[in-house]
Amino acid sequence: MESVTHFEQVIASDDPKVWGTLASCKGKPAEWWFADKYNTQQGKEFTAMAKRICRTCLVANKCLQLADEGGEAFGIWGGLTPKERGFKRMTKQF
Secondary structure (H helix, E strand, O other): OOOOOHHHHHHHOOOHHHHHHHOOOOOOOHHHOOHHHOOOHHHHHHHHHHHHHHHOOOOHHHHHHHHHHHOOOOOOEOOEOHHHHHHHHHOOOO
16 A cells, blocks of 8 residues: 655645645745735835745645635735736636
C-alpha cells in the first residue's frame, strides 16, 4: 500500500486554510498584493514584487482558482491582476 505524505495531503486539499500554509505570500505584507489599486510608482513596484513571489509559489494555481470562484475583483491572486484574471476567464484558460 502506498502511503501519502503530509505534503501531498496539503497540496491535494481544497481548504485554503490547509494549502495556504504552503503559500509563498504567507507572512508578507498584504499591501503588496493589493497595491494594484494605487496608480503610483510604489504601487507598481509592490505589484511586481507580489507577482514575482507568486511565480515561486507551490499553490499559486489553487490561489488563482479561489479568486476566480470567489469573484475577487481586487489584488494579485495566483500571480495575476484582476485584469489578467478577466482575460484568462474570457479565453477560458483557467
